């Protein structure tokens with residue numbers, strides 16, 4: 001039997017889909033197939049912004065016909081959107097053909113839900129309240145070799161006023177250090193060359209006395225050639241200790257993804273981010289002083305309720321001052337149940353669209369300028385894939401830049417040194433040396 005998984009949202013969800021694949025394989029669905037040929041289709045949804053939801057709604061709706069033609073097909077919908085207050089009911093009503101609904105808190109149960117569905121005609125719905133259990137113990141089917149994702153925390157306690165994640169993912173739970181170390185050791189033994197530690201706020205990791213820098217130090221001390229990445233770091237918990245661990249280990253990539261969200265202190269406070277522009281910039285300065293070739297990427301939101309033109313311009317100036325090498329940029333999207341959705345002074349769409357266009361133009365110009373600085377230099381990339389269209393192999397350097405090159409043999413999974421001859425946006429082109 002065959003399966004097909006559609007994933008929306010963040011890396012956390014990408015990794016969760018690998019766990020879903022693990023559950024499906026145990027349940028007898030042995031191979032991945034195109035959507036039309038699958039015996040079970042699973043949607044792993046996201047609700048971080050309205051357009052993420054619309055996307056999923058559209059794609060689930062489009063299945064109606066296939067489901068009518070193929071009576072045996074099982075359609076399952078899970079992920080953050082299902083865990084949102086009232087959404088499971090709406091999904092069931094809009095799409096009565098859904099067979100299984102499951103929340104982020106009961107991934108462990110998916111196998112049992114599939115069995116129940118096979119045994120009965122009725123739909124199976126299971127969206128439990130938050131539980132303390134984690135997803136530990138589900139063996140993922142990894143799809144991103146040579147990279148492997150490893151959760152270190154689940155959930156979030158920060159309640160940024162715009163964000164729905166704490167409501168759909170529950171309170172923060174840290175995995176035990178020994179379990180994480182064992183998982184990474186096994187991955188390295190099995191040939192994975194890049195480990196990415198995942199958490200909504202990795203720097204608040206805690207297992208008894210063990211803090212995030214300590215955990216990172218121990219993971220980076222595991223023998224073997226591999227790279228270590230982690231995301232996402234919260235500026236409020238950014239510390240000198242973290243910088244010194246990054247500096248100590250070559251294995252830890254000199255890239256920090258540090259979402260700033262805004263350059264205005266008043267907006268940061270309304271967002272409940274718990275740092276100031278000054279504190280953010282002093283963190284950046286510390287990192288650059290200690291590790292001069294480190295780069296910083298970020299997330300930025302425009303059009304948060306009451307944001308003025310002058311405050312938006314503070315975000316523009318932050319982009320320059322912090323010297324971001326790239327950024328994910330978003331228009332604020334009100335999420336029901338969050339504090340910001342109730343705030344006065346929601347910003348009209350055309351104002352937000354104008355702001356984001358100006359922000360993207362600035363970020364792109366800065367990315368291009370930084371990439372141009374790589375021409376003539378050597379970078380080590382980890383080859384990940386082959387681009388059919390370009391006819392070139394590709395991989396990323398430690399700072400997240402994509403490097404493209406020609407090769408006679410297949411170097412996927414190997415470290416390759418490139419001499420860069422040309423740059424375009426975040427992409428670099430080079431020759432192997």
Ligand code: SAH
Nearest residue numbers: 048162163200232259299300330331332333
């Ligand atoms: N835990 C991470 C990332 C969370 S989601 C962090 O704290 O940085 C990824 C990004 O989506 C956020 O950094 C934020 O920039 C954006 N985001 C979250 N909620 C949003 C909303 N309601 N509207 C627009 N962007 C949002």
Ligand code: SF4
Nearest residue numbers: 156158159160163165
């Ligand atoms: Fe959302 Fe803030 Fe938690 Fe990130 S830290 S997941 S933005 S509440």
Ligand code: F3S
Nearest residue numbers: 009010046047048080
């Ligand atoms: Fe990720 Fe979206 Fe959920 S960003 S945590 S999949 S709401």
